[in-house]
Amino acid sequence: MDIIARAAQLFGNLPALQISDRTLSFNECNSIAEGIASRLSSTGIRSGDIVATVSPNTPELLMLLLGLLKAGVIAAPLNYRFPEHLLSKTIKKLRPSLIVTSGTTSLPGSISITELLDSNSLGTVLQATTSPVPNNKAAVAMPSKAENMETMNQPVTIIHTSASSGEAKAAVHSFANHWYSALGSNENIPFGAGDCWLLSLPLFHIGGYSLLFRSLISGGALAIGKPDEPLGQSLQNFPLTHLSVVPTQLYRLLADKESTSFLRTMKAVLLGGSSAPKSLIEEAVRQHIRLYLSYGSTEMSSQIATTPAPIQGIQENSGRLLPYRKLKVSQDGELLVKGACLFQGYLREGKIQPQTDNNGWFHTSDIGSVNDDGSVTVAGRKDNMFISGGENIHPEEIETALMMIDGILEALVVPNPDKEYGQRPVAFIKTAEAEKPDDSTITEAMRSMVGKLKSPTHYYRVDEWATLPGSQKIDRRFYKKLNLLPPDV
Numbered sequence: 147m148d149i150i151a152r153a154a155q156l157f158g159n160l161p162a163l164q165i166s167d168r169t170l171s172f173n174e175c176n177s178i179a180e181g182i183a184s185r186l187s188s189t190g191i192r193s194g195d196i197v198a199t200v201s202p203n204t205p206e207l208l209m210l211l212l213g214l215l216k217a218g219v220i221a222a223p224l225n226y227r228f229p230e231h232l233l234s235k236t237i238k239k240l241r242p243s244l245i246v247t248s249g250t251t252s253l254p255g256s257i258s259i260t261e262l263l264d265s266n267s268l269g270t271v272l273q274a275t276t277s278p279v280p281n282n283k284a285a286v287a288m289p290s291k292a293e294n295m296e297t298m299n300q301p302v303t304i305i306h307t308s309a310s311s312g313e314a315k316a317a318v319h320s321f322a323n324h325w326y327s328a329l330g331s332n333e334n335i336p337f338g339a340g341d342c343w344l345l346s347l348p349l350f351h352i353g354g355y356s357l358l359f360r361s362l363i364s365g366g367a368l369a370i371g372k373p374d375e376p377l378g379q380s381l382q383n384f385p386l387t388h389l390s391v392v393p394t395q396l397y398r399l400l401a402d403k404e405s406t407s408f409l410r411t412m413k414a415v416l417l418g419g420s421s422a423p424k425s426l427i428e429e430a431v432r433q434h435i436r437l438y439l440s441y442g443s444t445e446m447s448s449q450i451a452t453t454p455a456p457i458q459g460i461q462e463n464s465g466r467l468l469p470y471r472k473l474k475v476s477q478d479g480e481l482l483v484k485g486a487c488l489f490q491g492y493l494r495e496g497k498i499q500p501q502t503d504n505n506g507w508f509h510t511s512d513i514g515s516v517n518d519d520g521s522v523t524v525a526g527r528k529d530n531m532f533i534s535g536g537e538n539i540h541p542e543e544i545e546t547a548l549m550m551i552d553g554i555l556e557a558l559v560v561p562n563p564d565k566e567y568g569q570r571p572v573a574f575i576k577t578a579e580a581e582k583p584d585d586s587t588i589t590e591a592m593r594s595m596v597g598k599l600k601s602p603t604h605y606y607r608v609d610e611w612a613t614l615p616g617s618q619k620i621d622r623r624f625y626k627k628l629n630l631l632p633p634d635v
Contacts, residue, residue: 150216152362153175153176153362158171165370179212180213186214186244194219195244197222199211200224201226203345203373204248208370209263224236227616244257303319305352305355306350317493318498319489320490324355326447327470329470330468334454337366337388342367344381344389346389352444356448388414389415391415392417400430417438443512447488450483451467452464452465463522466519467516467520470486471485471486471487472485475516480510532569534564534570544571548602552583556611558574571601572606612624
C-alpha cells in the first residue's frame with residue numbers, strides 16, 4: 147500500500163506540513179515524495195535496500211523519509227549529534243546502499259539531501275484540482291487482504307535504541323508495526339484534519355518518526371521549526387494543537403510565561419522519556435496543561451501505555467495499554483509485550499534476528515505491574531536493579547521518591563560498594579537552589595517514603611549531567627563507575 151498516495155487521495159489540499167515560510171498539502175508531499183522515489187531509482191536504489199540518513203529535523207529530511215517510504219526503501223535515520231567515529235561504526239554495521247546527509251556532516255561516500263530534491267521541489271509543486279472532504283471512517287480504513295500480503299510485513303525503518311543500557315541496537319520495524327502503532331495512539335489521543343503536531347522529537351527517535359504515520363493515516367498536519375530553534379519559539383510560530391516532550395523540555399517551557407500560555411491552548415501535551423519531578427507535574431496541572439503520561443519503547447514502535455485523559459495530579463502509573471498491544475507481567479516482575487506493534491527484531495550481521503521467546507513475547511527488561519484498572523506502572527529497569535542486604539533495590543523507585551521532594555529537579559541513583567550490605571544506594575541530584583533542600587531534609591523525607599535501606603547514604607549535587615553521546619539522556623554507566631566511597635564506609 148502506498149500510504150502517501152492514500153493520504154493525498156483522502157486529504158488532498160489539506161495541510162500536511164507546516165514550515166517556517168509556507169504550508170505543504172498532502173498532494174504536494176505526495177508529488178515531492180514521488181520525485182524523490184524516482185531519483186532514488188535512477189541511482190540504482192531498489193525496494194528493500196537500506197538508506198542511512200544523518201540530519202537534524204528539516205523539511206528536506208521529512209520529504210526524504212516520505213520518498214524512501216514510497217520507494218519501499220528501508221530508512222535508517224541516525225543521530226546526527228553522534229561523534230564521527232560513532233557514526234562511522236554504526237554505518238559500518240548497517241551496510242547501507244546509500245548515505246544521505248544534511249550537508250553539514252561529511253561522511254565517506256555520502257551525498258547531500260539537496261542532491262535528491264529538485265531545487266524548487268519545496269517551493270513549486272503542482273496543486274491538485276480537487277480537495278476531497280476527509281471521512282473519518284475512510285481515514286482509518288484497514289488495508290485490503292492483498293495489501294496485507296504484499297506490504298504489511300515489509301521492513302520500512304531501522305531505528306536505533308537510546309543505548310541507555312549498553313550499545314545502541316538497530317531495531318527493524320515493518321509497515322504494520324508503524325501502522326498499528328499509529329492507529330492505537332490516535333484512538334487514545336485523537337489527531338486529525340485541522341490539528342497540528344510539532345516535531346519536537348528527532349526523526350531518528352521512534353517518538354519522532356511515529357508521527358509521520360499518525361499524520362498520514364488521520365490527516366493531521368506536522369510542523370517543523372528551524373534547526374536549533376528554541377522550542378518556545380516554535381510554539382509561537384505554528385498553530386499547534388499537539389506536542390510531544392520529555393521532562394527537560396517541559397521544565398524549560400513552564401519556566402517561560404509566554405510558552406506556558408501557548409501550552410494551555412493545546413489539545414494534548416504528551417510527556418514521556420523518563421520520570422518527571424513532582425514539582426513539574428504539579429505545575430503543569432496548576433497551569434491547566436492537558437498533560438498525558440506515556441510508557442513506550444523503540445521495540446514496540448513508540449507508545450505502549452498512555453493515560454486515557456489529561457492527568458489531574460500526581461500519579462504513579464503511565465496510563466492504560468493502547469489498542470493493538472498486549473502486555474503481561476512475568477513471575478519475576480518483568481513486563482513482557484507482543485502484538486501488531488512489536489518490531490521484527492534487531493539487525494545484526496546483515497540479518498534480522500527476532501527477539502521473542504517461544505510464545506512470541508518480547509522481554510522489555512522493565513520491571514513493573516498492571517493494576518486492577520488495567521493501568522501500567524513501571525518500577526525500573528531489570529538491568530539497573532542491585533541487591534542491598536538481601537533485598538532487591540530498583541534505583542528508579544528511589545529516583546521517583548527523590549523527585550517528589552520540593553526543590554529536587556532531577557535525580558540518579560546508583561549502587562556503591564558497602565562492607566556490611568554488599569551495596570548501598572548513593573544519589574546524584576540537581577536542585578533548584580545550590581544547597582536546598584539540605585541533606586538532613588532529604589534523608590528525613592526519603593526514610594518516610596522508602597525506608598532506611600532504600601534511602602541513599604550520600605547525596606552529590608550536580609550542575610550538569612554526564613550524558614550519552616549525542617543525547618540528553620543521563621549516562622548511568624558513567625556514574626556507576628565512579629565508586630565514590632570505599633567499601634568499608
